Amino acid sequence: MTPADPAFRDRVATAFAAQGFARTLGARLVSVEPGRCEIDCMFHDGLTQHHGMFHAGVLTTLADNACGFAAMSLLPPGGEVLSVEFKISFLRPGAGVAAVARGEVLKPGRTLTTCRADVHMRDASGRETLAATMLATMMAAAPEARGANPATGARDIPAAPGTRRIAAPP
Amino acid sequence: MTPADPAFRDRVATAFAAQGFARTLGARLVSVEPGRCEIDCMFHDGLTQHHGMFHAGVLTTLADNACGFAAMSLLPPGGEVLSVEFKISFLRPGAGVAAVARGEVLKPGRTLTTCRADVHMRDASGRETLAATMLATMMAAAPEARGANPATGARDIPAAPGTRRIAAPP
Amino acid sequence: MTPADPAFRDRVATAFAAQGFARTLGARLVSVEPGRCEIDCMFHDGLTQHHGMFHAGVLTTLADNACGFAAMSLLPPGGEVLSVEFKISFLRPGAGVAAVARGEVLKPGRTLTTCRADVHMRDASGRETLAATMLATMMAAAPEARGANPATGARDIPAAPGTRRIAAPP
Amino acid sequence: MTPADPAFRDRVATAFAAQGFARTLGARLVSVEPGRCEIDCMFHDGLTQHHGMFHAGVLTTLADNACGFAAMSLLPPGGEVLSVEFKISFLRPGAGVAAVARGEVLKPGRTLTTCRADVHMRDASGRETLAATMLATMMAAAPEARGANPATGARDIPAAPGTRRIAAPP
Known part of the structure; x- marks a missing residue:
């Protein structure tokens, strides 16, 4: 897949850091x-x-993020994503020294992007076992005004270079 | 619905605290x-x-817990639950001073229990808005040996009165 | 909920008949x-x-249709829907003289509408039992050109009064 | 994966034919x-x-069957399956001369089997395009008494050689 924005890595890293x-x-x-x-x-x-x-909930958060940022990597400059919905199946106990989520885009789209992610448990020797798998729908958010939590006035996240603020979702 | 264990509240509270x-x-x-x-x-x-x-991931964790403990409330003494899978749809932005998840059992079963949960955003005046809704499958775990994380040797959780340790899932 | 199109019943009936x-x-x-x-x-x-x-698959088709047409009932004139995704949980065996699916909109939106549906089994005396429950995402389809199956050239469906043809999805 | 029943193909073919x-x-x-x-x-x-x-609903039925029979292929003699739940995402329009569903087991289990399936559209030249993807949970049904629809008395399906009748689900 070809990224529409050569700076996609910076854009994702900035969102992740926020x-x-x-x-x-x-x-x-x-x-x-x-x-x-x-x-x-x-x-x-x-x-x-x-x-x-x-x-x-930890495995789900990692998988949701891996799907969301996989989708975001293909969006044009300023593009951000929101989770529309996802489903996750847990195959084995979440027992490991670390959890690793790998997300990929199954079908990109202007509005909706369908993604999947696998979550593996890693043991002390680095061996991995599949623990969970997710199917997710992500939505491109119109890059207008990135909102703080209106109910709390929580400190707004400074927009990254090349991004604009996004409006509230669907 | 009638609980099979009169001490269901203690059992859930102990699991939550763990x-x-x-x-x-x-x-x-x-x-x-x-x-x-x-x-x-x-x-x-x-x-x-x-x-x-x-x-x-926060809203999902709250909904997963609300579903899991709703299911656990109907299990016989010692009964514990594992999440088999769930799907969650996000309807509105997660903007509020608090999030409230309410889970309920749709269909109890000896092995599988199907649950649903709604997650509301609460604003400063106490008004609630539906933000997400989950459909989940929970599995009763055989109360045998409650395992520590075998990969890390993480401190085991002391079994609550009336519970026994459970074995690894499916 | 208030319909944006007073002729919503005709629009749904025409789509169903097609x-x-x-x-x-x-x-x-x-x-x-x-x-x-x-x-x-x-x-x-x-x-x-x-x-x-x-x-x-029968129960799923009924639930998908009930969700889709619940969503379609709220769209402006000409609006049509496509199923983005759904999840269905089966609670009891599909044993009855009839199956009844009831869909409702949880959250309408310009682009996406989130719906749920319950499927009941009806016995000979008219008594109903919940057999399955669905959570679905529907998408409003731009009413441009309603396509025949391009691979087969299958006979196109005549557009209903007040509808226009819709273009291919996402 | 190793089948527990060397006659798994006959068992699946018989169930499919029924x-x-x-x-x-x-x-x-x-x-x-x-x-x-x-x-x-x-x-x-x-x-x-x-x-x-x-x-x-057609694509979903094909995917549900492909998942269910993939799961059934790994069960011991007499083992049958029921769909616990599934989620399907639709990626592209269902336009083709044929639909092809391929299911596979992600994680077999004594009670629950997690499966996935892809549904492709095939055009007149035999070229395939991914149209939908499913994640499903199947349950092994205790092979006791295969029930007719109790509400209708619908003609029971003759049990295949090597199978027994199964009881009602969860």
């Missing part, structure tokens, strides 16, 4: 290629469900 | 009734996506 | 209200899966 | 391998949505 929740998880943007994105996250006690493994 | 990720979010178990569960979470900068609103 | 597959099933458009649609279908031997009950 | 709905569509069981299944269906006027293309 996510307070990615910082909270300790998630790391590993790589972005046209139509692809990899994100990983080390296991720690703050990410567990009630059996001491990765919470399903 | 989730490191719920603590990381600042999520709060508001209520558990037979086949129903409500969980909420105040907005803060550590929960944002790249536009300064609630990350989709 | 579905060869609805005729094949023997499906019937029971009612259309703003943001709501009900469709039913009598059981017969041509609709079974391998245990002699309604095939999951 | 589906009244597959006959109604004109669907054809192309191939079954351990953990894989391909089903196709020629386009005709009885399978259309309101724009003269394949109805989403």
Whole structure:
């Protein structure tokens, strides 16, 4: 797939860096290629469900981000994405020293982009096992005014070079 | 719906308290009734996506927990749940001072329980707006041995009174 | 919900009548209200899966149609819909003398409409049991040129009064 | 993947032949391998949505069957499957002379099997285009008593050699 914006890597990196929740998880943007994105996250006690493994919500967040940024990599300059919906199936327990999500675009579109992502558990020796798989719909957000949380007045994220602020979704 | 275990509230509260990720979010178990569960979470900068609103992964985690604990409330003593899969649709931006997820059981079963959850945004005046809706499949986990993360040796969660340890899933 | 087109019932009825597959099933458009649609279908031997009950694909088709036409009822004159995606959970066996799907709009939008539908089994006494539930995303199709199947040259459907032909999707 | 039943092909072929709905569509069981299944269906006027293309419900039925029989191929003798739930995303219009669904098992299990399927459109020259993709959960049905539709008394399907009748689901 051919990116419409040669600066797509910077655009994705800036959006990723602006996510307070990615910082909270300790998630790391590993790589972005046209139509692809990899994100990983080390296991720690703050990410567990009630059996001491990765919470399903952590794996889902990583997969959602991997899909969203895979979609964003193909958008024209200033293009941003919103998650319309996704479905995730959990195949094996979330037991590993790290979780790795790899997202890819199945079908790009001007408005909607359909993506999939696999989430693997990585053990101490680096071996990976498939733990979850996602199918997601992402929507290109009109780059108009990037809104702060209107209900809280939460500090707005400075727009990255080459991006404009986006309006509220659907 | 009639609970099979009169101590279902304690069982759910113990499991919720054992989730490191719920603590990381600042999520709060508001209520558990037979086949129903409500969980909420105040907005803060550590929960944002790249536009300064609630990350989709936060809303998903709250909804997953609300579905899982609604299912768990109907299980016999010692019964625990695992998320098999879920799908969530995002209807409006995650903009609010708090997010509130309400889960309910659509169809209980010995092995599988189908649930749904709505996630509302709450504004400063307490008014709520529907932001997302989930459809989920939960699986009753055989209460045998509750495993620590085998890859990390992460500290095991002490079993609650009336629960036993559960084995790895499907 | 307020319909943008007072002739929404005719528009939906015309689209429903144009579905060869609805005729094949023997499906019937029971009612259309703003943001709501009900469709039913009598059981017969041509609709079974391998245990002699309604095939999951039949229930899914009814639910997809009920969601799609619920969405279509709120669109402006000429507006048509396409299914972007859906997820359906099967709660009980598809055993009944008829299946009844009721769809409703959860969140209308200019481009995307999120819908849900329940599918009930009806027995000989008219009693209903919930058999399946769907969550769906529908997309408004630009009313430009309603395409025949380009690969087959299949006979085009005459456009209804007040509709225009629509172009291919996303 | 290794089949637990050397006669898995016969078992799948018998179940497929017992589906009244597959006959109604004109669907054809192309191939079954351990953990894989391909089903196709020629386009005709009885399978259309309101724009003269394949109805989403047809593509979904083919994908559901391809997933279900891929799962069934790995079950022990007598094992049958029920669809627990699935999600399907539609990527391109259902325009072709035939639709081809290919299902595969992502994760087999004693109780639950997670599958995926792609549905391609085939044009007159045999070229294929991806039109839809499904993620599905299948459940192994206890081979006890294969039920007729209790509400209709519809003619029961004769059990295949090596199969027993199955009980009602979850």
